[in-house]
Amino acid sequence: MSERPTALLPFPDSAAIGPVGIELAGRPLTDLAAEFGTPLYVYDAASIRTRASAVVSALQTAPSGGRAAFALKSLSTLGVLRLIHEQGMGADCASAGEIAAALRAGFDGGSLVIHGNAKSSEDLHAAVEAGARLVVLDGRDDAERLAAVCRELGRTQDVLVRIAPGIDVDTHRHIATGHHGSKFGVTPAEGAALLRDLPAGLNGRGVHVHLGSQILDTAPLIAAARWLPAFAKAEGIDLQVLDVGGGLGIRYTPEQSAPDPGAHTRNLVEAISTVCGDEGLDVPEIIVEPGRSIVGQSGITLYSVIGTKTVGDGSTWVAVDGGMGDNMRVGLYGATYAPVLAARPLDPGTGLYRIAGRHCESTDVVAEGVALPTPQVGDVLAVPATGAYHQTMAHTYNLFGRPAAVLVDEAGAQLITRREATDELFARDV
Template sequence: MRFYGTMRVNARGHLEIGGVDSVDLAKRFGTPLYVYDVELIRNRAKSFLKAFRTMGVEGQVSYASKAFSSIAILQLVHQEGLGIDVVSGGELYTAMKAGFPPEKIHFHGNNKSPEEIRMALDYQIGCFIVDNFYELELLHRLCEERSRKVNIQIRISPGIEAHTHHYIITGQEDSKFGFDLGSGQAEEALKRALSLPLYNVQGFHFHIGSQIFDTKAYRLAVKKIYQHLALWKEKYAYEPAVLNLGGGFGIRYTQDDHPLPVEKYVEAIVGEVKKEVEERGLSFPKIWLEPGRSIVGDAGVTLYSVGSMKEVPNIRRYVAVDGGMSDNIRPALYEAKYEAVVANRVLEPRDRVVSIAGKCCESGDMLIWDLPVPDLQSGDILAVFSTGAYGYSMASNYNRLPRPAVVFVENGEARLVVKRETYEDLVKNDLPLTAYTNI
């Protein structure tokens, strides 16, 4: 079993994270419990920034907060010198409550509401990533209301399909995101944006997908967009100051995943941009990246308590835990695969094979199929690795289950950063049916 970051097996034979015994964490904070290795997050953020310095180019690294958004994580990435991107009013509000500098925030989304845009304008965020013609016109009208000039980037669909799950491919032509490059939509968007006086068109954004393990798709996307940038310089006397390549850098979930070091992605992207600008006589832009999963994904571990077990003779042994699709929808949504260990018995022989079931009332609520484990007992603590991205952020109250707590661990200390929901939290917005209301 491969461990991540500060994880190790301590003298008690327990999984330890950030110098803290995971079994003690489960006893102190309860389960299910999201645990984040703060040192690993810090090191991952530093590695992105260091890669740009090593290449000798100006870059901006912004944490894609949709991967995991909370006040504490946003304060942490700010400490490490990152910006952030948000995709909703709720994520923006969280950033402001965290005290995040608004000039280091940029706003994504394919259907920003007028209320969300006004909110972002009032907070004076750094940049809007414009996704469609509707938004291009709407944002400018709202800028006119406030006599405000704003920075924008035009999101492009470059027509590149990365090899990943079809639900998380975003750069192909048939996508809800961005202006299509091949049909001329992207050029028309640029033409209109340049004509609108309250826009400073910083440049272009594209995001080709998620959980990508090589650099080929990034290099192809850069090459493709530069074929158009050379033409647009001639037609509109315009060169982008910023080229934003999004994120999508893969992490290791299982032994079958082989992600590249952060530096390899940055080297490939910067190298391809340098090659294109030199061949075409263009200016070198500032390069932006938006890592999310690759900052927090493998820094997260979810702890569960083992409950009931069921033997289907000659077929399968089911082991149920006290969470499931309510705190990790990815196996049901993407058929995502995970690895795990029994945190209180890490060193014991893993001579049994079981399937880990969630407690939600759905046959599809299965977290891991065919996991090697010791002979499990009710009350054992199961630690599922690489749950730091899209676990908490996609968690739900399905079956009226309260969402888990979140704990940060670092240097032998544990800090509660998101409280566990209570049953009272579940009903606090409910209203009683005291009388029928005429509509």
């Protein structure tokens, strides 16, 4: 992989340069754009399989076993979920909708871990009815509501409590979740008190922590994993399950480098096993909940160039046929990307271009300061590393239908989401 041209570094594993530009598993991106239209989400099956199976294998080294629950919030398209299920992962779901998606994709209810800082009774009903492996409590009201659902359904439910340990991570503040003041989880002291005094029908199995997302320095993730067993021992918590969440980052631009998900999972297992040995504790079952690090690097978004113009300050805009409707991350977090022209990825840049989205917001910008060979109307722009938190966050602002998605592997390109037609935009209006 290291011999790949720099421009291709954030692209999926199967990407290579062919006679007509970038190819994915042998299919030119320009062909995919012509066949399925733009904007188009493209996912590389090989990238997803490799990462999912590496995490699953790493957990097999855990003394008391482990479970990798894929975070559906990062990508919940059924065609991709089926692939992830085939690799042996479970699912982390944060709503009745995500539970339905996991079940439709073939996940067993017993492989589901349920999240949410404001779960409704409907979400909790769906969780208990699915036979979810664990519901992660976000506070006492959540516990009381879940207990009421369990009474109504005549069931009991295994639970974890989400702790916000007060550990800061080096990521955008809008995707940090484990600091003091986070809206997620409870303080360590409150978590311990809740586990000691759970309402009838709920069985406490351990604790959960999730520090944030797009974390490239893994030290805080390992620190949290090491801290939790010692904390549980000090509080007298019977730690049967330790869920250390997700959060591992990916490479969005060629300059970045990102940790390997399999190696990181092995490090987590080792850190937890060592600290449990030091504390004289049995190693709990370990759960991880990766999302972005499984699917993020697999995705490419393809756009068509609609027009170019040089404006009053001398800068040149390149307008494309997508934007914030298919990529919310720029507006939400100021995320940066390294787009290339799919047919001319290695041609020298003739300037630094600003890539504009088509939505009526000045913040609707795909990327700024991008070195490209002079873009022409009709060129296909390929934005790499768009597999996570893109399709799941897509919306229909300005009444543009949401894009189609294809899954590509050696066998070909399979349409897994069709483009949203204009008529469908009014399906719910009465």
